[in-house]
Amino acid sequence: MRVIGKPRRRVDGRAKVTGQTRFADDLVLPRMLHMRLLRSPHPHAHIQSMDVESAKKHPGVHLVLTGKDFPVSFGILPITQDEYPLAPEHVRYVGDPVAAVVAKDEQTASEALDLIAVQYKILPTISSPEEALQNPEPRIHAYSELGNIHRLQAFEFAGRSNEVTEAIDASDHVFEDLFFYEGNTHLPIEQHAAVAEVDGEGKITLWSSTQVPHYVHRSLARVLQIPASHVRVVATPNGGGFGGKCDVCNHEMVAAKAAMVLGRPVKVCLNREEVFYMHRGRHPVLMKFRTGVTKEGKLTGMHLQTLVDGGGYGSYGVASTFYTGALQTVTYELPRYKFEAARVFTNKPPCGPKRGHGTPQPRFGQEVQLDKIAEKLGMDPAELRLGMVVKPDSLTANWLKVGSVGLAECIKQVMEKSDWKNRFRKLPFGRGVGIACGSYLCGAGLPIYWNKMPQSGVQLLVDRSGQVTVFCGATEIGQGSDDVLVAIVAEVLGIDPFSVRCITGDTGITPVDLGSYSSRVTVMMGNAAIQASEKIKHMIAETVSGELGVAPDRLVFANGRVSSGDKSLTFAEAAGLAEEKFGTLGSVGSYRPPRAPGRFKGAGVGPSPAYSYTACVVEAEVDPATGWITVPKIWIAHDIGRTINPVLARGQVEGSVYMGLSEALMEEQVFRRLPPKLSHALVHKIPSLLEYKSLTSLDMPEVDTVLVEDPDPNCPFGAKEVGQGPLLPVMPAVANAIYDAVGVRIDEVPITPDKVLRALEKKQKGEQPRVGPESFPSVPYPQPVEVAPPWDGGDGNARKGAEKPKLKVNAA
Amino acid sequence: MMRLPWFEHRAPKSVQEAARILAGEGPNAMLIAGGTDLLPNMKRRQMAPKILVSLKNIQELKRNGSALGAGTTLTEIVNRKELPLGLRQAAHQVATVHLRNMGTIGGNLCLDTRCNYYNQNYEWRKAIDFCLKKDGEICWVATASKRCVAASSTDCAPALMALGAAVTLVSSTGERTVSLEDLYNNDGIDYLKRRPDEILTEVSIPSGWKSTYWKLRRRGAFDFPVLGVGAAIKLNNEIIEEARIALGAVASRPFLVEKAGQFLRGKKLTDEVIEEASRLVASRAKPMDNADLDLYWRKDVSAQFASYALRELRGDDVKEVRLRIARQLI
C-alpha cells in the first residue's frame, strides 16, 4: 500500500495552519444580521407572560421571536421529541432559551434582550437523581416513564431467570462495589455558531458547527414545517466536537426561522456560558457492580445497576443509558450478565453523548473493580485481564458480534513499555502504576431513526483532466475524516492524496452520511469510499486493458499511473479514455452495517461492525502529606485494526489520553443550589473556561503510544476506530495507579487531591481507605428482558418481556 | 462574542493629566493599565465605567529606577534578575504568558477581589438574583455576613508584603506613600484603601531580604491562587534576624502573619521551627467556599505550603516539590 499506513500531512492541514479554514463564525454574508437568545434565569418554571414590545422598539432591532413562533417540537431521537427551539411555556434549566432578538449587531441584540420582560411561575426543582426518585412531582416532562424517571431498562442475559444472581452468589469470590462518575462537558474551543440564509430560490441554507448535518437537516424541515428538499445544511469544519455538536441545537432552528422571516442572513454565535448550557455532555452516573469470580480469576457473572442523571431533556439520553450497560461484555469473557438502568430528569442542562458515549462511566467501575479482584486473588491485574480477554470472532452474552480482538497484544505492549513487572507493587510508597483496558464501537449498528437505507454514501466524479472529486456527507470535526476519505480513494486509484478534491458535510451536495458520532466515520464512510473507488477503478481498468492489451487484473494503479510491466498510462490519460468509452465518469458507494444477531427489544444499542481495544498504564505520584497527584507518564496501546495515517491516529490516541486524564483529575460539570429559604436558584457552578478546569500543556504528561494492528474484515483495509476508545482506560488506570502508590481507593471521578487526602486520613485511622459513594438508592427497576446467551441455547430473542412496577411514592 | 459596553476612552500622557481626569469625572471614570482584570469584568458587566482612563501612554509609569514603575509588565518583572526572587516567582505564576505580557504590577496589586458568585456573566448573576458585591443584597458564600467575602487573588501582593514593600499613590491634590499592609481592607467590596481619584504609580522594595513565593492552584497556568504564601527573611549566621510571612487568597486582603514572624525571629530554621511556624501561618488561613478546590483541603494543606516556603529559604533543594506543585521550575 502506498498511502494507507504512511505518515502524511493531512489533506486539510494547510488550511488549518494558515487560518483559511472557515469555521461557522468566520462566515460573513452581505446584509447579515446578528442574533442572541434570551435564556431562562430559573431552573424550573412556567412562563406566564412575555412582553417583547420594548425590545422590538430598541433601535437596530429587526426581529424578536418567542416560543409562539415555534409550534413544533424536536429531539435527536424519534422517541424523545421533547424540546422546542424556544420554550413556549415550560422552562427546565437555567439557560433554556425562551426568546431571540435579531439586530444589526450583537451588542444591540444583547441590549434588547434585557428589555424583554418575562413573568415566570416558579416550580420546585430537582437537582439530583435521588431527588428525582423521591419527587415524582412536579414532573419535568409529562411523558417520562414514572414520575421523574425518564426511562427504565433491565436485561438479564442468562440461561434461566435469576441465574445471574445465583451464579454470582455461588462464586468463589463475590465483589460488590459502588462507583460514581461525575458529569463533565466537551469544552470544544470553538463555541457553537451558525449562519442561516434564504437563497435566491427561496430555499434555506444553514451553515453550522455541527457534527450531524443530516439530522439537523431533518429537524429543520420538521420544525420549520417546510419540505426537506428546501433545506440545505452545511457542516462547517468544527473547532472541536467530542460529541458536543452531535445534537440538534435550538439556535440552529431559531436562526433559520429568523432568516426566513427577515429574508436576510442571520448569524448566531454562542458565548462560552451558553456552550455550557448547550452541554449534551457526559451523564453523571452512579453504579453498583456485583461480580462473581472464580479463584482462578474468571468472571462467573456480573450484575450492573446504573442511575443516570439526564438533565432537563431527552437528547440522546435513552441511548446513553443503554450504553452504560451495553459494552460490559465485549472486553472480557462474561458468561452471564444482568443490567438495570434508570435515567432521571433533573433541572440542569441536558446530558448526552461525549467521547465514549455512556461507556466511560461503567468502564471506570469495571476496571477499578478488576483491580480489587486481582488484589484479593493475589494476581497481577494485567495477567488477570490477559486470562479473560474475549475471543475473536465470537458472540457475547448480550449477542454482540465481536470481530478482531487485539487486546492481549495491547496489554503485553503496555506491560513491556512500562516495565510493568518490575514496577507494579514494587515502587516506593507515594509512587505507583495502574493498568486498565477498554473497548469501543466502530460505529453504531443502527441509525438514530429507523430506516434500511445506507448509513454512509460516497460519490466520486472523475474527468479527463485526471481530477478526482469525492463527495460524502461525513463531517470533519478535527478528527481527520476528510483525510481518511481522500486516503482511501487515493489508495484504490493509485493517485496522490493531494490531487483528490474532497467535498463533505453538505446535505445539498453530498450523499447522506449520518454524521461524526459513535466512531462510525472511518468504517462506514471508508467502506462506501472503497466501493465507489473500486467501481471507477474497474471502468478505467477495463478501458486501459483494451488500450494496452493486458488483462484488467494485471493492471497496477500506483503513483498516478495505470500500468502493466513497462506499458503505462498516466491516470489522467486513462481517465480520459474511460470517459470516451463510458461517458461522464461517476460512481457511488454505500454502506450499511451487517445485521446484528440480537433480536430482543433493546438489542439495537451495542452492535457495531467491529470493536476497537485499548490497554493503558498510568504512572502516578501522590504526596501523602497533601494528596497532591502528579502523573509523569502514560503508556497506551490501541488496537486500531489498520492505521490509515499514523500521524493522525497517534493524535487521536494522545488526544483521548489527554481528555481522559483531564476527566480523571479535574473536569466536572457541577451545579450549585442556593439556600432554599432564600433562593430557588440552581445554577451551573463554573460555566467558564477558567473555572471549568482542563489540563494545560504544563499538566499533560508524556504519552507513549503504540498502535496495534489487528485488521478487522468488516473494516476498510481493516481499519477500526481510534477517536474514542483510547479515552476509556485512562480514568480507571489513574485510580488504580493511585492505589498502587498510596493504598487508597478513590471510587469516583474526578480524583482530586482532597479526596486522596481524606482517604489517607481514613487509612491512618484504620477505617476503610476509600472515598466514593456510600449507598445506592432504591430504584424501581422493571422485570428484566430475559435473553439466553448463545451458549445457553439462545437464538437472540427475548424469553419474555419486561413488566414495569409502579414507582413507590415517597411522602418526603 | 462577549462584548464590552460602550465607554469613552481617554489616553493621558502624564500622571498629572490622568489624575486631573479622575478628579474631574469622579466615579464615572476608571483606570485601565493592562486591562486583563478590568476588561473581563466589564464584559461580564461587573462594572461599566463611562470613561476609561488609559495609563498605557504614560511613560513615567514604566520608568524603573530605585522603585518599580507601576506600568512594568509582569513579564518584565520575571525577566529582571535583580528583583527579589519572591516577587519574580509570584509574577511568573500569574495567569499565562500572554496575560503576563499585558498585565502590570500596578494592576496586579489593585486586582479586583474574586468570588465564584461574582466572576460570572450578567445572565448568570441575574439567575442568582445577584450578590452583595454587585447589584444584590446577599453574600451567597456566607448568607449571614454583612461583609462581602470575595477573595483577594493577587499573587504579587503577598510576595511584596513579605518584602516590606510600599506603594506611591498620586492624586490631583498630592502624593502619599503607603506600606502594602496598609493598602488593603478586609472587605471584598471596599478592598483597597486607594481612593478612586488616586493612581498607584510605583512600588518601592527594600533590599536585603531573601524571599520566596508559593502558590496553590489547580493547574500549571491560568488559575488564580487559592492560597499564596509570600515569605522573606534576613539571616545572620543561620539565625533569623527578621522574618515576614504574608498570605494571599485566604481573605479579602493579603495580610502579614505577624505571629509567625515574631516566632521565627532569633531562631534557626530547624525542622521543628519550620513546623511550628507553618502551623502558626496555617492557623490564620481562613479560605471561603468561593474559589476552586475543596475548602477544607485548602485549609489542611496551608501549613505544607508555608513549610515549602521556609524550607526553600533555609536553602533546601525544593526543585522536585516546586516541579510537582507549579508544574514548572520558577
Add this chain to the structure above:
Amino acid sequence: MRRNVQLNLRVNGETLEAWFAPYKTLLEVLREDLGLTGTKHGCELGECGACAVLVDGEPQLSCLVLAVECEGRRIETVEGLARGAELHPLQAAFADLGAAQCGYCTPGILMTAKALLEREPHPSRERIREAVSGNLCRCTGYQQIFEAIEEAAKRLEAVA
C-alpha cells in the same frame, strides 16, 4: 455619545484604515472590520489563548486589547505568517506533524510559538511546554504541538 472611531492599524506589515465602535477589542476589529478571521475566539475573557496575536512582537490576547490602544503598534496575525505561498516553518511543521487537529486553537499557538522561537531559537521541551501553557487545546494532548515546534526550530536553523 455612541460614535465610531477611525484609526490606522499596522497589521502584518500593512497599514489598514479601520472605522469601528470604540468598545471593540483588537480581536473584534481584526475579525469583523478587517476581515482577518484567522484569529479565533473561545471565551473572549482571557481564559483560553485562542485569540493570541503578536503586538510589537509579544504574544498578547487580542480579546483583551482595546483596538483604540493599538495605533502605532505592530500587529501580527496568522495571516501574516506565510511568505506568499510558502508556509512559515512553524506552519509546515504543524501541518506535517499533526499539531493541528481541528485547527481552532492553532493560529493562537502558532503566533505564540513564533514569538518563542524568535527569542529562543532552540528551546527545550520544558520551555516549549511553558510557552504554550496559555493556549488551551482540546484535541491533541499537546504532544504533537511540542514536537512540531521542535521540528520548526530545526527547520528554521537549516534555513538560517
